[in-house]
Amino acid sequence: MAVTIRDVAKRLRLSITTVSRALDGYDDVSKKTRERVIRTARALGYVPSRAARQLRRQRADAIGYVIPGQAPYFTDPFSSEFIAGLGDAATSHNLDLLISTASPDSDAEHHIYARWTQSRPVDGIVLSRLRLKDWRAKYLAQNDFPFVAHGHARLRLDFPYIEMDSRAGFVQLVQHLVARGHRRIAYIGAPAKFTLQAERFAGYQEGLADANLAFDHTLVGESDLTRTGGYQAAQRLLDLNARPTAIICVNDLTAIGAMRAARERGLLVGRDLAIAGYDGTEDSEHTDPPLTTLKQPIYDTAQRLVEMLLQRIAGNSIAEPHVILQPELIVRESTAFDIAS
Amino acid sequence: MAVTIRDVAKRLRLSITTVSRALDGYDDVSKKTRERVIRTARALGYVPSRAARQLRRQRADAIGYVIPGQAPYFTDPFSSEFIAGLGDAATSHNLDLLISTASPDSDAEHHIYARWTQSRPVDGIVLSRLRLKDWRAKYLAQNDFPFVAHGHARLRLDFPYIEMDSRAGFVQLVQHLVARGHRRIAYIGAPAKFTLQAERFAGYQEGLADANLAFDHTLVGESDLTRTGGYQAAQRLLDLNARPTAIICVNDLTAIGAMRAARERGLLVGRDLAIAGYDGTEDSEHTDPPLTTLKQPIYDTAQRLVEMLLQRIAGNSIAEPHVILQPELIVRESTAFDIAS
């Protein structure tokens, strides 16, 4: 059996009250006793029981995150970098991080949020990959449950979030391609329900309009944000009679899949066809050729979100509750060369 | 405030005992009462408090996993697929999954294991990427804390694990390369402390011996299991006077980095240089050219490990406590062609 506060108290012939208060640094216990307590507590290897503390304090000292996994491709570098950021921030604040997986709008997803808000194993939740009408945000707001999000929703709700101005990013990306001589620029997006798709697609269209290029819906494909999704969508685009000379992809994984489709058709990416992605994951540095991308600070964002969430849980007002960051355009060889139009 | 068991009892004019036992399906409460209880419990939205239950039952209904993260490259596809497997298995058993990150043998790592074993927010722990003398396995075994592992250690310890016979896999891989005409086959490994390195390196050497090829230590490089690590190690190998014609990499990420180094030197992977990896991640399908690899069932292994861990926690003996699986050699273009030796 683990050593409890009672054991420490008994050993020192003190009350458990005093031990508790000594360890918590209250000033109504003498310096000498406090030191004695701390010393023997450490000697005995005493660590407070999490469950007991939670029960008494009515908080869990834990935060939760549900990976938006989609069988059979869970392995999204965005998620894993995001989780690393959450995890590191959590441990540095002495919190636990609870992880679950559920595909968007599934029963499992509903179930996990219900459980987490009722049974309260977590004090707050981090949301990512928001949807336009995000039931999670609605539900959590309704139940007054603390949460923060990466990205925002199209709802009349006020919650703290960090968002990338990916719209501006994609405008910039289109500009870049136009400057390289591209006129037929395709776009491979994500399902329409995701906010990120709305933003990025709007940026793509705005970029076209700015350059006086007509929007052509046959040049728009859809991916499920995986490599395979990008591969499939690109196959269709590249088999068009009037093939695009450039493809902008909603994320790096999609772009990696698209590059493969291009290679299979004997196209040299960078020369015959430009491809660009979004996220700036480590993947993008090592593709052939290295991938032009819009980089977002995933790890740092995750950390900052945890800080915001903690403020939210503590009931403090947040200095800057709506953060908007600019993605950084990183031009690499996949779009580096002029195209003969 | 959340609704407690007391509220349900009061509403029904029953004791909390009866409510508790009714909900847990004991047979000393009449069918009629049980149904009434269940109905109003649901109507009131009652969910047992996790903390209270944990405290009373002396278990957490949660398992823990520490991601072997290494700043600044956390984004390991192995980990994220592994986590997805753990997460899905956990939710399907109504468990929570606690995640933390720590780099191997760091203070943070010691700290987290101490906390988890003492403060008991988890009932058991899943280990991965074992080390030859793994202090974690030693520590957990000493403290009689339930754990299972992916891979095993070189210690006199008996714990349940699932392991790949990567040694045999690498022998097979060398054979494959030899059959393609390769004679100078290099190897990029991981730090020596990892079991996986010992296994795979041994397989590489054994394969050479089987083919009567001399072992040449200059053909051995070391990576930190990341793309960048592979890139750097491959640079050295490819700048040798007597350059290898094939490079076997300890994992897919390393191989992806090595491919980049090859491209930068104008070498066509598959024709001028063969490269192979290990893991069979989705990455490997989409590289240029697609990567030959040894595939291991990461997701399924994670799920199975959770099952084993639950048996361990319940104190049951495990039918098959030491599982050894064969990785599957997937030959793709990166090693597909004969080399002119």
Add this chain to the structure above:
DNA sequence: CATTATACCCAAAACGTTTTTGGTGTCAAG
């Protein structure tokens, strides 16, 4: 000497469950 201030410490309640132990009422058998 009585009073107050100060410094330290403690008993007990509370958090929300589960489990142990025992109690009451009904009915059938002796």
Add this chain to the structure above:
DNA sequence: CTTGACACCAAAAACGTTTTGGGTATAATG
């Protein structure tokens, strides 16, 4: 009528903390 069995229910203890509301010395002050 007594006894035992059975079905149902409840009181209370326990899990290990934190917090509330004192309490007791000792020293300083009037």
